[in-house]
Amino acid sequence: MKKLGFLLLLIVGVLALASTGIPNDQEEREIPINPCITCHEEETPGIVQDWRLSKHSKVGVKCYVCHKAKADDPSGYEHEGFRITAVPSPRYCSSCHEQAVKEFSKSKHAWAAFMGPLKPYYKKARKMGLNPLSQETAKKLHPEKMAKRSLSPLFPDSGILKKLGLLNNPKYSHSNIKIGCTQCHGGFIIAEKEGDEVNLKGWPNSGVGRINPDGSLGSCTSCHTRHKFSIAEARKPETCGQCHLGPDHPQMEIYQESKHGNIYAASGHKWNWNAPAGKWSTKDIGAPTCATCHMSAFGSVKGTHDVGKRLYWELQPKKSVPQWKGPDEVDMVLKRIPDPKKAEAGRQEMKEICYQCHSSQWADKYFKDFDKVVHDYNMVWDKTQKIIQQAYKEGLINKDNPIDEIPEIMQYLIWHHDGRRWRMGASMMAPDWAHWNGAVDTLMIKMGILLNDLERRRQMKKLEKMLQEKIQKKK
Structure with missing residues (x-):
């Protein structure tokens, strides 16, 4: 009986290990830990401490499982003595x-860099018939530089910088693009060999739509910070x-x-x-958080890493x-269908x-x-467009x-700031944001x-015309 009990316990243990995705015994021997820990407890003790507290450490996912560079x-x-990468991408995860x-790759999060600050680069690469995910394309077109020097509402300060003569001034770095935009949207990490070392241009960056050296999109650590990778x-x-x-997408304040x-x-x-995951319920929390509504398995709803999957409206454009068709159906950067x-x-x-x-x-x-609020905003936007086009005319x-x-x-702010607050405030039940800060x-x-x-x-134009007519009469 004791032997049978031991055998059952052994089987359960093996199955538990298998379910965690831990490598088999042969692979386990090939995956070092002590060499990493010995140095990094001295060099970067915070990293080691976070890993020790993580679920990864509890189930045997060691440093080299994630940091072993793919060929x-x-x-x-x-x-x-080991070939490693400092940029484990979602492909590794x-x-x-x-x-x-797989779910994340279909999300706007994954494509956030190309839909945001790196859109000028993406459009040019596509126009030239080049792969925008390629390291060679990035080295040729310089995505970060292109973002910093683009005159576009994507970069709302670019208009005034152009007027001041600073937009293309090499002494003006426009580094708020790198420290600001790309830290959330993601930047392009370009790996360049320098002797035995690798210089990572665009690093550090954990933006959610980061373009990684291996050609993949995204950064899991944007939400699950390394090295705890905490679900909480x-x-x-x-x-x-x-x-x-902030002013343009204040979901936190809302x-x-x-x-x-x-x-x-x-x-x-x-x-x-x-x-x-999959077990979180009303027994655990007293009200929803962002994750509850947009991602988590809750009640009869399955979990997803496609954060836009449960939305009806696109509130940011x-x-x-x-909701737009996803990147698995169309080129979502260039075609919003x-x-x-x-x-x-x-x-x-x-x-x-x-x-x-x-x-x-x-x-x-x-x-x-x-929905009525969204329709109201859309009517105002249509009016705004007509007014601006008439002004150009x-x-x-x-x-x-x-x-x-x-x-x-003002047209930009009606859309990008106040109009978003109007719609987003209504979507998340924040009356002040929907009314005062929005509408x-x-x-x-x-x-x-x-x-x-x-x-x-218009009045100035009339006065100028009258003045010109008077001058002409005197002649």
């Missing part, structure tokens, strides 16, 4: 987390608030104002943040449309999350009111620099300034 990874280099990486951290709103805050945020602030420290069917499926999934705490009547009515403003004159700047700021301040400025320009 085709240009970031790999020889280090103390997929060895154990295949489904999560990824579930907390402050993690999302690294990037989703959440804090909402009733959900109120409850989190009052009792979140008592919640169970470490429940296994100039005009809101139903609404997919109402996909959007409706996403809305239904989101409602299923809501139904865990709210009646269907409560949730359904709120979504209807939210009348010669009141100049198209050559798209974001240096007051009407153009009122959009209409009373930004639209008011835009209209008044154009009216002054």
